[in-house]
Amino acid sequence: MEKMIKVQGVTFLYESNDQGDLVKALKDINIDVKKGEFVTIIGHNGSGKSTLAKHINALLKPSEGDVWVKGMNTKDDEETWNIRQTAGMVFQNPDNQIVATIVEEDVAFGPENLGVPSAEIRVRVEEALKTVGMLEFREKGPHLLSGGQKQRIAIAGVIAMKPDCIVLDEPTAMLDPSGRKDVIDTIQKLNREENITVVNITHFMEEAVVSDRVIVMEDGDIVLEGTPREVFSQVGKLKTLGLDVPQVTDLAFELRKEGIELPEDILTVDEMVMQLCQLK
């Protein structure tokens, strides 16, 4: 399979204060993301997740090691714009990402900066808004939208640049449950139907459950990695790290401690119901 992102031996140092003390935010990280993959990164605030994400679209450059996006090295300044067009980024706060006063103008902002001809921009804006389910709001002011709707506009703005990959840094942290669901459904659709590679950073385990692979970071290091089932079966370890697991996975873990024979990798309510009924 074609590689979309390759992170090789990346260490990132920054100065934490005026005295020039250095902090290692990333410690010799290695990750490969295949084209079309949906990867979730979880970990505490301060674990290095966002620092890693910013390396993927050349907002930060490694102190040691290399990051390649579709074969382009982020250290190569001449490729910066190509990299940002290839790997679009969506941030946590929807209000900080919207620049225009009309939804469709906001979505058009990215392609305009790429010098896309205006007829083509029209087509792209319409397609992007259709994909995120916001076409009917095209002439509205973004300030009249809910948080989840604004976040879908931000995603549309990225899609209009026709990226191969989207990196989302806690896109649902400020949203209510229904806004969160709309955004996650949109991300899943982009991944499945448009084959866009997704790297999603989140604290919400229900978002991790729907991805292909979960990477757990702690203190600048990768401490766990695997399919959602593999990762969430490590309930004890995740709890020690202070992270959440789905409630049913936690329940299965607790019941196993009591000698009840249940598989370690239960992730959903339906799986749990099925397993418990077999015990009867």
Add this chain to the structure above:
Amino acid sequence: MSIKIENLTYIYNPKSPFETKALDGINLEINDGEFIGLIGHTGSGKSTLIQHLNGLIKPTSGKITVGDLVITGEKVKLADLRKKVGLVFQYPEHQLFEETVYKDIAFGPKNLNLSESEIDERVRESMELVKLDFDTLKDRSPFELSGGQRRRVAIAGVLAMKPDILILDEPTAGLDPRGRDEILDQIKFLHQKYENTVILVSHSMEDIAKLVDRIIVMHGGKIELHGVPREVFKQSKRLESIGLGIPQITYLMEKLKKVDTNIAEEVLTVDEAKIEILRWIRSNKDA
């Protein structure tokens, strides 16, 4: 301290094309020392309601009584009200502005014209309550701290006013699981220690289920439902129809109940589910 709300209606932008009824004839009593969970979809009126409780918004019509003070009456001093009701906004750390943690927390008490020693005592006490170390952090700039710490500074600033009623609007939004648990544990501890009235606005049904005595569900500017968590979370269909849900664990028990009626569905936490499922499995084995 108790709260009584009678026929409260609030209309945004009255007599304009943007006229919206944000609150529509709310009647509600909150008892002294109660821990309330306030839930509802974005736009349901939760924030408008809590802003009425410390006088940030004046009702279009209706009456609100806090303790024995009718706050919607004439000549109410807002300063008196704000000593009684402390409101922690969403993302309260965005409101930090002082040079040091100490000055930021002391800002409210200073405006109450307290003595320096009383202010000092309150700052120390509030920092201890939110588990911020006084000696190492008092002279730091709040802007150098982590997100979770900044939020605790902001909460300490409200606690330093010693409010009888503490209202928190999504105090854990955007925090990681550890930061969330720390904040919720501290709110629970405060409530147990001072037996104050707490109103917690949250989107997390799991957190609400763990903490509160009573849930108030808002929808379309009205109170859709209220009751103890066990009663409210029985109505999963109704909650889903207004864009809310129930804890995953309660949902699991509801499904199991459909398979075997010999299981109690009124379960709110993983620990309760564990006990009930063990009982259920063992009773099946004995049978």
